[in-house]
Amino acid sequence: MKQQLNIVVNGEPHELFIEPKTLLVQVLREHLGLTGTHQACDSSSCAACTVVVDGMAVKSCSILALQVNGREITTVEGLAQEKSLHPIQQAFIDNWAFQCGFCTSGQIMATKALLDENPDPTREEIQAQLDGHLCRCTGYNMINEAVRDAAKRLKARKDLESQKWLQTAKSGKGAK
Amino acid sequence: MKEFSIIGKPTPNVDGPAKVTGEAQYTIDMTLPHMLYGKLLRSPYPHARILSIDTSEAEKLPGVKAVITGKDTPGGKWGLWRRFRELSDQQALATDKVRFIGDPVAAVAATTEEIAEKALDLIEVDYEPLPAVFDPIEAIKDDAPMVHEDFPSNINATRHIEWGDVDDAFAKADYIREDRFVLEAAHPCAMEVHNSLASYDKGTGRLTVWTSTGSPYFVQLNLAEALKMREGDIRVIKPHVGGHFGGKNSTMPDAVNAAILSMKTGRPVKIVFNRDEEFTTTEHRTAQHMALKLGLKKNGEIVAFEVKAMTNGGAYTGLGATTLYLTGTFITMPYKIPNYRYDGVRTYTNIVWGTSIRGFGAVPGKYCSETQLDRAAKDLGVDPLEIRRLNAVAPGYTAPGQYTFESCGIQPCIEKMVVRVKEKWPTIEKDEGIGYCGFAYMSGGIFNWIDTPYAYSSAHIKVNWDGTVDLYSQAADVGQGHNTVAAMICAEELGIGIEDIRLHMGDTAHAYTDLGAWGSRETLMNGNAIKDAASQVKQKLIDIARLKLGENIAYDLVARNKRIFLELRPERGLSYYDLVKDAIRQNDGVPLTGTGHYTPHNKGMISPAYGMGIMAIKAKVDRGTGHVTARDVLVVHDSGQIINPLGARGQVEGSIHMGLGYGLCEEMPMDQGMLLNPEFVDYKILRTRDMPEIEILEVPTYEPNGPFGAKEAAEATIAPAAPALANAVYQACGAEFFSNVLKPEKVLKAIRAREAKNNAASQAKE
Numbered sequence: 001m002k003q004q005l006n007i008v009v010n011g012e013p014h015e016l017f018i019e020p021k022t023l024l025v026q027v028l029r030e031h032l033g034l035t036g037t038h039q040a041c042d043s044s045s046c047a048a049c050t051v052v053v054d055g056m057a058v059k060s061c062s063i064l065a066l067q068v069n070g071r072e073i074t075t076v077e078g079l080a081q082e083k084s085l086h087p088i089q090q091a092f093i094d095n096w097a098f099q100c101g102f103c104t105s106g107q108i109m110a111t112k113a114l115l116d117e118n119p120d121p122t123r124e125e126i127q128a129q130l131d132g133h134l135c136r137c138t139g140y141n142m143i144n145e146a147v148r149d150a151a152k153r154l155k156a157r158k159d160l161e162s163q164k165w166l167q168t169a170k171s172g173k174g175a176k
Numbered sequence: 177m178k179e180f181s182i183i184g185k186p187t188p189n190v191d192g193p194a195k196v197t198g199e200a201q202y203t204i205d206m207t208l209p210h211m212l213y214g215k216l217l218r219s220p221y222p223h224a225r226i227l228s229i230d231t232s233e234a235e236k237l238p239g240v241k242a243v244i245t246g247k248d249t250p251g252g253k254w255g256l257w258r259r260f261r262e263l264s265d266q267q268a269l270a271t272d273k274v275r276f277i278g279d280p281v282a283a284v285a286a287t288t289e290e291i292a293e294k295a296l297d298l299i300e301v302d303y304e305p306l307p308a309v310f311d312p313i314e315a316i317k318d319d320a321p322m323v324h325e326d327f328p329s330n331i332n333a334t335r336h337i338e339w340g341d342v343d344d345a346f347a348k349a350d351y352i353r354e355d356r357f358v359l360e361a362a363h364p365c366a367m368e369v370h371n372s373l374a375s376y377d378k379g380t381g382r383l384t385v386w387t388s389t390g391s392p393y394f395v396q397l398n399l400a401e402a403l404k405m406r407e408g409d410i411r412v413i414k415p416h417v418g419g420h421f422g423g424k425n426s427t428m429p430d431a432v433n434a435a436i437l438s439m440k441t442g443r444p445v446k447i448v449f450n451r452d453e454e455f456t457t458t459e460h461r462t463a464q465h466m467a468l469k470l471g472l473k474k475n476g477e478i479v480a481f482e483v484k485a486m487t488n489g490g491a492y493t494g495l496g497a498t499t500l501y502l503t504g505t506f507i508t509m510p511y512k513i514p515n516y517r518y519d520g521v522r523t524y525t526n527i528v529w530g531t532s533i534r535g536f537g538a539v540p541g542k543y544c545s546e547t548q549l550d551r552a553a554k555d556l557g558v559d560p561l562e563i564r565r566l567n568a569v570a571p572g573y574t575a576p577g578q579y580t581f582e583s584c585g586i587q588p589c590i591e592k593m594v595v596r597v598k599e600k601w602p603t604i605e606k607d608e609g610i611g612y613c614g615f616a617y618m619s620g621g622i623f624n625w626i627d628t629p630y631a632y633s634s635a636h637i638k639v640n641w642d643g644t645v646d647l648y649s650q651a652a653d654v655g656q657g658h659n660t661v662a663a664m665i666c667a668e669e670l671g672i673g674i675e676d677i678r679l680h681m682g683d684t685a686h687a688y689t690d691l692g693a694w695g696s697r698e699t700l701m702n703g704n705a706i707k708d709a710a711s712q713v714k715q716k717l718i719d720i721a722r723l724k725l726g727e728n729i730a731y732d733l734v735a736r737n738k739r740i741f742l743e744l745r746p747e748r749g750l751s752y753y754d755l756v757k758d759a760i761r762q763n764d765g766v767p768l769t770g771t772g773h774y775t776p777h778n779k780g781m782i783s784p785a786y787g788m789g790i791m792a793i794k795a796k797v798d799r800g801t802g803h804v805t806a807r808d809v810l811v812v813h814d815s816g817q818i819i820n821p822l823g824a825r826g827q828v829e830g831s832i833h834m835g836l837g838y839g840l841c842e843e844m845p846m847d848q849g850m851l852l853n854p855e856f857v858d859y860k861i862l863r864t865r866d867m868p869e870i871e872i873l874e875v876p877t878y879e880p881n882g883p884f885g886a887k888e889a890a891e892a893t894i895a896p897a898a899p900a901l902a903n904a905v906y907q908a909c910g911a912e913f914f915s916n917v918l919k920p921e922k923v924l925k926a927i928r929a930r931e932a933k934n935n936a937a938s939q940a941k942e
Binding site (some may be wrong): 047092099132 | 201203655825
């Protein structure tokens with residue numbers, strides 16, 4: 001018997017009818033066409049399929065879609081702004097933090113969850129967060145550097161935003 | 177050294193935006209309207225005769241659109257060693273007998289993957305199990321079961337290499353040592369499994385296949401053989417590929433059976449292996465036995481070297497026969513070996529077959545030779561770095577009848593290593609050791625087992641009115657970053673920007689042939705072809721600029737910074753964009769084109785150029801548990817002129833990851849041909865916390881055969897990781913290893929053996 005699933009993915013609400021055994025990764029890839037999330041194993045041991053569910057990094061192959069009913073999900077497709085990449089994405093490019101790119105969306109989404117929670121992680125904290133993520137190409141060091149670089153970029157962006165806010169407040173522009 | 181605008185500058189991956197946003201499409205991400213899902217039924221026996229197959233129940237299952245067995249296939253056999261027809265031993269589905277656990281016997285196409293899987297359960301196969309053979313030494317015995325009836329003693333291939341007078345040199349050597357080794361298999365573990373999507377057009381009789389491959393051209397050739405079609409009626413497209421590592425050279429049953437099922441049903445069919453199938457039925461690094469005999473002078477100078485290899489080839493050939501040859505050649509590099517003899521035998525056995533995994537040939541052989549060299553150095557009281565320096569080759573060195581190093585930075589690499597090691601690790605802790613390994617690897621193979629009548633690499637460029645350049649080649653970016661390298665080489669030659677280049681790569685219908693990504697060939701071979709194509713266009717632009725500028729003909733014109741100008745008077749020049757417009761006008765409105773190609777000529781038996789260097793690993797051994805930790809890695813390497821420092825570093829780091837895995841934890845234990853660890857839960861690849869920091873130093877040379885002086889950076893640094901690690905453990909505690917996976921139990925055993933040896937020696941003294 002199919003059941004109703006209501007989820008918000010990358011800000012868009014979706015209403016679907018699915019078999020209860022359907023995995024989240026299947027809903028994302030097969031029902032919603034979000035193929036940026038990849039699956040590289042059948043044993044919940046590669047973490048390539050990691051997405052962010054309500055702020056938490058989750059392996060989408062290891063959770064039933066119905067378990068996230070009513071939740072908000074962010075996939076790699078939901079990170080970039082209209083005209084610019086997310087600082088994590090840009091940091092991954094600038095640091096050559098991927099080669100084949102197949103596991104990259106999982107690495108990026110785990111990084112997103114980490115940096116939202118811990119904006120200035122140490123090498124050890126990064127390794128702890130990404131330890132389950134298998135990558136056959138990079139040897140990981142360049143990924144770790146990208147994560148540290150992304151943290152710096154996010155901090156710089158935040159500083160800039162707060163400066164802007166302060167300046168705007170000071171200038172007294174806007175409605176009075 | 178020549179000044180470049182683009183070459184040598186750290187350049188982000190041109191596929192980056194697609195890969196970090198999820199927009200990059202891999203074959204596994206593709207679907208087509210009306211598409212069916214294919215699945216393969218595989219043999220549970222390592223060796224068995226097929227008596228009968230009953231597919232009637234499977235055919236009745238709603239949703240099943242086709243069920244095929246061997247008799248429904250066109251029956252063509254294929255392989256990469258096309259030049260030797262008897263080695264074209266792969267087939268779509270087994271007809272008479274199965275040769276390993278996982279050999280496919282039937283295929284199903286259905287409307288969903290689930291239905292296809294259910295249908296497999298309904299197929300009845302009646303097997304007569306046959307005696308099987310799993311080890312190469314057993315396989316060559318007279319009474320061994322025959323894997324292929326027409327190959328007596330299960331000998332798939334043999335190689336003999338010899339130069340100098342080996343026996344005479346051994347007779348005169350001051351020191352001789354002999355060691356035997358057993359090397360374990362390892363899986364490439366690409367993150368994207370093998371998968372293919374085939375679409376056959378019944379109206380035209382033409383086939384299109386999208387597949388996760390390292391060589392669309394090989395797949396096109398092999399499909400033509402398997403399906404008994406013309407190559408030209410088959411188009412193979414390589415979308416983004418989620419990793420290759422040597423496991424995606426052969427055409428596998430996914431592509432062939434998807435094609436046959438599509439021909440049968442008239443609908444697109446996609447076959448995706450699951451991870452278990454990937455581990456159990458796709459190619460791996462060959463397990464092998466090796467015996468080495470080394471003769472030295474007292475000072476450590478090599479005078480003679482003899483190597484014997486017996487490889488566990490498995491059920492089919494793949495590129496295993498080439499691996500056998502390269503095992504016998506890379507093991508000699510980068511050292512002067514005046515007298516050398518190699519005999520290698522590749523045997524057919526009843527396991528999945530071994531092939532050309534990253535660093536093929538070099539990885540098992542170097543493990544043996546470099547650990548042996550350390551033991552010999554210790555016996556002679558020579559420093560391990562000194563023995564490598566003493567024997568290292570110089571530019572112009574030739575191994576008779578085999579190879580010549582034109583550019584060759586091994587000696588400066590070792591000199592740099594000597595200095596840097598002292599700075600980096602002035603002292604070491606208790607139970608720590610530093611191990612070394614020298615290495616060299618090809619920049620593309622010269623061999624033509626595929627029997628192509630075409631240039632080894634070709635590239636075609638078209639320059640449009642607005643100055644954008646369309647670059648077409650069958651060359652394959654499989655993650656190594658070749659697309660970026662290709663765009664950089666094209667842009668540098670034309671003096672324009674990366675953003676001006678549009679890539680159209682890996683499609684057999686749109687581009688001339690390139691043999692694909694294996695043997696670290698794309699930078700040198702495809703790079704040369706691209707440079708050739710671009711230089712043709714550049715020359716046309718220079719000719720027009722010369723006319724318009726009306727300068728003294730003695731002045732040289734160059735293309736740089738989007739201008740063509742007098743090299744000595746840069747202010748006198750014209751815009752690239754204006755010149756392109758003039759050229760197209762002058763050419764009756766036809767865009768500018770250039771078609772470049774490259775085939776190596778008179779460059780020995782292996783490669784036109786070799787990347788090389790030396791690696792040091794500092795490791796710590798826990799004497800209580802046997803646990804080995806690789807703490808720090810230092811590499812000094814010569815990759816010629818580095819094209820993209822970012823990509824080159826990525827290649828070196830990734831190679832070391834895979835090489836350390838080979839040395840520490842990756843193995844493929846089998847029981848009667850059944851793989852015991854076919855999932856990432858049990859097959860361990862190194863994780864981020866396992867990886868040491870890596871310092872990479874470069875010794876740039878200029879390689880005359882490479883584009884802008886470049887040579888390989890993709891594979892040389894995989895082979896040295898495991899032997900350098902084993903040597904570090906040897907230096908730390910004297911434990912000796914004759915096999916590659918340093919699991920704690922093995923290390924403990926080796927430590928105990930060393931202690932027993934030491935005790936015996938001290939007792940003897942007393």
